[in-house]
Structures are given as structure tokens and as C-alpha cells.
Amino acid sequence: xxxxxxxxxxxxxxxxxxxxxxxxxxxxxxxxxxxxxxxxxxxxxxxxxxxxxxxxxxxxxxxxxxxxxxxxxxxxxxxxxxxxxxxxxxxxxxxxxxxxxxxxxxxxxxxxxxxxxxxxxxxxxxxxxxxxxxxxxxxxxxxxxxxxxxxxxxxxxxxxxxxxxxxxxxxxxxxxxxxxxxxxxxxxxxxxxxxxxxxxxxxxxxxxxxxxxxxxxxxxxxxxxxxxxxxxxxxxxxxxxxxxxxxxxxxxxxxxxxxxxxxxxxxxxxxxxxx
Amino acid sequence: xxxxxxxxxxxxxxxxxxxxxxxxxxxxxxxxxxxxxxxxxxxxxxxxxxxxxxxxxxxxxxxxxxxxxxxxxxxxxxxxxxxxxxxxxxxxxxxxxxxxxxxxxxxxxxxxxxxxxxxxxxxxxxxxxxxxxxxxxxxxxxxxxxxxxxxxxxxxxxxxxxxxxxxxxxxxxxxxxxxxxxxxxxxxxxxxxxxxxxxxxxxxxxxxxxxxxxxxxxxxxxxxxxxxxxxxxxxxxxxxxxxxxxxxxxxxxxxxxxxxxxxxxxxxxxxxxxxxxxxxxxxxxxxxxxxxxxxxxxxxxxxxxxxxxxxxxxxxxxxxxxxxxxxxxxxxxxxxxxxxxxxxxxxxxxxxxxxxxxxxxxxxxxxxx
Numbered sequence: 001x002x003x004x005x006x007x008x009x010x011x012x013x014x015x016x017x018x019x020x021x022x023x024x025x026x027x028x029x030x031x032x033x034x035x036x037x038x039x040x041x042x043x044x045x046x047x048x049x050x051x052x053x054x055x056x057x058x059x060x061x062x063x064x065x066x067x068x069x070x071x072x073x074x075x076x077x078x079x080x081x082x083x084x085x086x087x088x089x090x091x092x093x094x095x096x097x098x099x100x101x102x103x104x105x106x107x108x109x110x111x112x113x114x115x116x117x118x119x120x121x122x123x124x125x126x127x128x129x130x131x132x133x134x135x136x137x138x139x140x141x142x143x144x145x146x147x148x149x150x151x152x153x154x155x156x157x158x159x160x161x162x163x164x165x166x167x168x169x170x171x172x173x174x175x176x177x178x179x180x181x182x183x184x185x186x187x188x189x190x191x192x193x194x195x196x197x198x199x200x201x202x203x204x205x206x207x208x209x210x211x212x213x214x215x216x217x218x219x220x221x222x223x224x225x226x227x228x229x230x231x232x233x234x235x236x237x238x239x240x241x242x243x244x245x246x247x248x249x250x251x252x253x254x255x256x257x258x259x260x261x262x263x264x265x266x267x268x269x270x271x272x273x274x275x
Numbered sequence: 276x277x278x279x280x281x282x283x284x285x286x287x288x289x290x291x292x293x294x295x296x297x298x299x300x301x302x303x304x305x306x307x308x309x310x311x312x313x314x315x316x317x318x319x320x321x322x323x324x325x326x327x328x329x330x331x332x333x334x335x336x337x338x339x340x341x342x343x344x345x346x347x348x349x350x351x352x353x354x355x356x357x358x359x360x361x362x363x364x365x366x367x368x369x370x371x372x373x374x375x376x377x378x379x380x381x382x383x384x385x386x387x388x389x390x391x392x393x394x395x396x397x398x399x400x401x402x403x404x405x406x407x408x409x410x411x412x413x414x415x416x417x418x419x420x421x422x423x424x425x426x427x428x429x430x431x432x433x434x435x436x437x438x439x440x441x442x443x444x445x446x447x448x449x450x451x452x453x454x455x456x457x458x459x460x461x462x463x464x465x466x467x468x469x470x471x472x473x474x475x476x477x478x479x480x481x482x483x484x485x486x487x488x489x490x491x492x493x494x495x496x497x498x499x500x501x502x503x504x505x506x507x508x509x510x511x512x513x514x515x516x517x518x519x520x521x522x523x524x525x526x527x528x529x530x531x532x533x534x535x536x537x538x539x540x541x542x543x544x545x546x547x548x549x550x551x552x553x554x555x556x557x558x559x560x561x562x563x564x565x566x567x568x569x570x571x572x573x574x575x576x577x578x579x580x581x582x583x584x585x586x587x588x589x590x591x592x593x594x595x596x597x598x599x600x601x602x603x604x605x606x607x608x609x610x611x612x613x614x615x616x617x618x619x620x621x622x623x624x625x626x627x628x629x630x631x632x633x634x635x636x637x638x639x640x641x642x643x644x
Contacts, residue, residue: 170367172363172367175334175354175361176361176363176369177380178334179332179354179360179429180360180380180384180429181432182380186355186384
């Protein structure tokens with residue numbers, strides 16, 4: 001008796017197309033997540049070289065991070081650059097968004113596009129250009145040079161979310177505040193800014209990640225004593241390829257997850273990024 | 276404690292104009308709003324009523340003319356220094372604040388003490404019956420509740436003038452009627468000079484001491500609700516306020532304050548002549564359906580203008596019935612009959628009928644053409 005002669009099972013059968021789709025989706029997810037997740041077991045490996053699967057479990061590579069001060073100082077520098085750059089971008093981005101959304105002036109659209117160009121510009125061109133500009137200014141291989149370069153890179157993310165959020169806020173809220181006795185600053189501080197906050201937080205999250213992760217532009221601007229974590233890791237990997245890098249990646253992964261979790265709790269990140 | 280204002284002030288507009296680029300939004304509006312009065316700006320969209328209100332609020336700057344609040348020129352005074360209260364069409368309740376925080380906002384901006392703010396907020400919330408909702412967010416309220424929060428927020432600071440921009444447009448009919456009564460009561464209690472904008476003639480008649488009818492950036496008539504309804508000064512006003520009959524006619528003669536008018540059907544009526552009307556002029560004859568009686572009894576006919584015709588159809592709407600009467604030459608007059616007075620026997624459709632009305636209730640306007 002052939003299989004197709006059997007009566008259909010009483011419960012719902014999953015159509016073949018749906019099963020294929022499920023398998024495809026699972027593959028895509030695996031493809032996206034696997035390289036990231038494979039880093040975690042490697043970090044706990046006891047092997048000296050990067051082999052998978054690891055032959056034993058140890059925390060020696062985490063200890064190695066602590067033993068190497070250059071990683072810690074690079075982490076501190078990257079974090080400081082990311083925070084300073086994001087802070088400056090937020091102030092500049094919000095002010096610019098108010099001008100773009102609430103006012104009309106000649107060249108507005110062109111200017112907004114200009115602010116957004118770092119998103120589409122090849123990073124290597126920007127890197128070379130910034131290095132050329134910063135050399136005569138004495139900003140090359142300095143903290144502030146790096147931070148300002150990162151402002152250029154992070155501003156579009158902040159500006160874009162700020163413009164989108166502000167466009168959604170009806171002008172009548174600000175006007176209502178005015179009729180209730182709030183001057184421009186008070187209306188901004190007590191009404192517009194709190195209403196912008198969720199969008200700004202989403203933009204700031206992007207900005208922090210972009211800055212912390214930045215490689216190409218930073219490479220042209222760093223030097224002895226001013227080294228970001230991604231570059232420090234790259235330098236390390238040129239000489240030694242051991243699970244220390246996996247350990248650092250695991251720490252960063254954990255920190256990122258923690259940050260996203262906190263923001264999600266505070267404002268509902270999914271709402272800000274998606275729909 | 277009751278929020279009340281004993282020192283109501285007037286609002287004066289003199290030759291106020293506003294352009295948006297090359298487009299005039301408000302052209303030459305002059306108006307004196309008396310202290311404690313409730314005035315409505317009534318007109319179709321684009322007539323300049325909202326722009327005028329926003330200029331009183333200081334949210335728009337007039338291009339010409341003077342705006343005075345309590346006698347003082349405020350043209351260049353920022354809105355936050357005008358001591359006004361305003362209710363926006365969308366209410367503009369701050370979504371990140373609770374109901375109580377919304378109401379307290381104006382007091383906080385005035386740097387009043389915590390205890391004073393709490394007492395005033397509690398009083399205002401009680402006045403609009405919102406006390407149990409103090410800790411809710413605006414998003415958790417119904418339309419009518421939001422409306423009351425907006426109202427409480429606008430009056431708690433004891434403003435000199437209360438401005439309302441289409442305050443009831445977002446509410447359904449039943450709630451709108453209820454809120455009309457509430458706003459009126461509140462305005463009486465507080466005694467505050469109030470200006471509101473509406474495109475709903477019924478709302479304007481119900482709520483106002485005076486109605487300011489606007490058309491294309493100009494004030495076309497100002498008067499009590501009864502004045503603008505009973506004695507509209509133009510065809511536009513009569514059409515915009517209430518339901519009207521209009522038929523075409525031609526003036527035969529004007530003598531001793533009475534005009535003899537021939538309707539297109541050939542029937543002639545005699546009506547009081549308005550100034551500026553002359554023989555041979557083409558006119559529109561306008562009369563409210565409730566002023567027209569179908570088949571008036573013989574004893575009521577002396578002194579009435581009478582028009583004969585054929586009953587075409589009767590529209591029963593519950594309290595009243597509208598009788599559509601063909602008076603010849605394709606023109607129709609509508610008579611409204613109350614269904615509450617017992618004589619319910621309507622004439623048979625197609626039968627000849629007589630329409631009667633007081634001559635002074637027939638308004639004569641020069642034809643637009």
C-alpha cells in the first residue's frame with residue numbers, strides 16, 4: 001500500500017510550502033547568529049589556539065584581558081569617545097532637528113541631505129579627509145580629534161531619529177505650553193524634550209554602537225596612547241590569534257545585551273526601531 | 276474654593292490683518308469683545324476665524340492693526356506673557372504627564388508654591404468633575420474627559436481671556452450637546468471673557484452671547500444669536516446659519532417702506548423694503564421654514580403674505596414635518612409644521628395648498644448676479 005493511499009490524519013497537516021519556509025527561516029537565523037554565538041564557547045576554551053569545538057573549559061582568556069592593561073585602557077578610551085561623541089551629536093542633532101522640522105529656510109533640504117551623507121559616504125574617503133584636516137589642526141592622534149570624527153559619524157543617526165520623532169509631535173503641544181505661560185526654553189524643556197526622549201534614546205543607542213564599533217576612520221586618527229578597542233584587538237590579532245579576542249567579544253556581547261535590555265525596559269526599544 | 280475671575284477684561288481688535296505669503300487670511304477685522312462676554316467666531320473653513328483666534332492668543336503675529344487685551348496693546352507681547360487660557364482642537368494634553376500634572380502646568384510655570392498649586396488643581400478638577408482621574412494619563416481618557424482636562428488646564432491659572440478652537444469638533448453629537456451646556460455653565464461661574472471658534476452654527480447659537488459671522492477673512496455680521504438668525508444681513512449669513520428657503524423675484528415697486536415683489540411664478544407679495552432696494556431689481560427672497568405656515572386658518576390670514584401652490588411631498592422627521600410646496604415655475608417653498616399641536620391631518624399630496632407668513636419674516640437680498 002502506497003503512503004499516499006492512507007487517509008489524511010485528523011489533525012492539521014503542515015503544508016509542504018510552509019515547512020520549506022520554516023526551514024529556510026531557521027537557516028537564515030543560524031547563518032546570522034552562528035558566527036556571533038560560536039565566539040562564546042571559544043572564549044571559555046582551555047586551548048591555546050582557536051579550535052572548535054574546544055577541548056576543555058577555562059577562564060584563562062578572561063584573566064588574560066585583565067593581565068593586559070592595553071585592552072582595559074583601549075576599552076576606557078572607546079567608551080569615553082562613544083559617550084562624548086554621542087553627547088555632542090545629541091545636542092547638535094536635536095537643535096538641528098528643530099531647525100529642520102519647525103522652520104523653513106533656503107537650502108533646508110540640501111542641508112539635511114548634507115548632514116546625512118556620512119551614512120552613504122565610503123568610510124575610507126571620510127577617514128582620509130578627516131586625517132588631512134586634523135593634521136594641521138593638531139588634532140591627529142588626540143582624544144578630541146577622535147571624538148569629533150565620531151560626531152560626524154554618529155550625528156546622522158541621532159538627527160534622523162530626532163527629525164522623525166519631532167515631525168510626529170504636533171506643534172499644538174508647544175503652543176499649548178506657551179499659552180500656559182511657558183517661554184520657549186520652558187516649553188522645550190518640559191514638553192518637547194520629554195516627548196522626544198524615546199526617539200532620542202533609540203538614536204543614542206545607535207550612535208553609541210556605531211562609535212564603539214568604528215574601525216576605518218579611527219585607524220587613521222589613532223596613535224600611541226590613543227587607541228580604540230577594535231584597533232587594539234586588531235593589533236593583537238596580528239601577532240597572536242588566541243581565544244583572548246573571543247573573551248573580549250563575549251564581554252562586549254554581554255554588555256550590549258544588558259544595555260539593550262535596560263533601554264527596552266525604559267522605553268520599549270522595539271517600538272523605536274521597528275514599527 | 277471655586278476658580279472665578281472677578282476682573283474680566285475686554286478684547287479689542289482694530290483693523291487686524293494677516294497674510295500667509297500672498298494669500299490674505301484675515302483682512303481688516305475690527306471687533307470689541309466686552310468683559311465677561313462669550314463670543315463665537317462662526318464661518319466656513321478658511322474664513323479666517325482660527326487665524327483671528329490665534330492672533331488673540333499671540334500664536335500668530337498680525338501684519339497690520341491692533342489687538343488689545345484689557346486695554347493694553349499686545350501685538351508684540353509673547354503668548355506666555357498674555358495670561359490667556361486656550362483649548363486646542365486636539366486638546367494638546369501633554370502625553371507624558373498625568374491629568375493632574377497637565378492641569379498644574381500653568382501654575383508651575385507661574386512659579387506658585389506647591390501647596391497653592393495642589394489646592395488650585397484640586398479645585399479645578401472638582402469643577403470639571405475629574406477628581407477621580409487625577410493620576411491617569413491623557414491616553415487613558417475618553418474624548419469628553421480629555422475635553423474637560425483641557426478646559427480645567429486652561430482656566431486654573433485664572434486667565435484674562437479663554438480661547439477655544441473648535442473645542443467640540445472631535446466629540447460625537449450627544450457628548451457635544453452635553454459639553455455645550457457644561458462650557459456655558461463653567462463660563463458663567465468663572466465669568467471669564469471667552470472667544471471660541473466654530474463652524475457649527477448650532478453650537479454658535481447655543482453657546483454665545485454674540486456671534487461673529489466671518490466670510491473670506493472679513494466679519495460679515497456681529498449680533499446676538501437671535502439677531503444673526505432672525506435678521507441675517509446677507510444671503511451668506513442666512514444660508515450659513517440655519518436652514519432657509521430661497522426663491523427668486525423681481526421688485527415691481529417700492530413705496531412707503533413696502534416693496535412689491537413678483538416671484539418667478541408670477542405671484543406677487545408685499546414685504547418690508549430694506550434700504551437700497553429699487554424697482555426692477557432682481558432679488559432673492561429668503562424665509563425660514565418654521566416661519567411658513569401650511570394652510571393657515573382663516574382667522575390667521577389677515578396681515579399675512581399668502582402664496583399658493585401644490586403640495587409635492589411631506590418629510591416627517593419626528594418632532595416636525597417639512598412640507599415641500601411647488602409654487603410654480605419650478606420653485607419650491609418649504610413649510611415646517613410642528614407635530615405636537617394636535618392638528619396632524621396633513622393635506623393629500625398633490626392637493627392645492629396655501630402658504631402664509633408674516634411679511635417681515637421674508638428677507639429680501641439683492642441677487643448676487
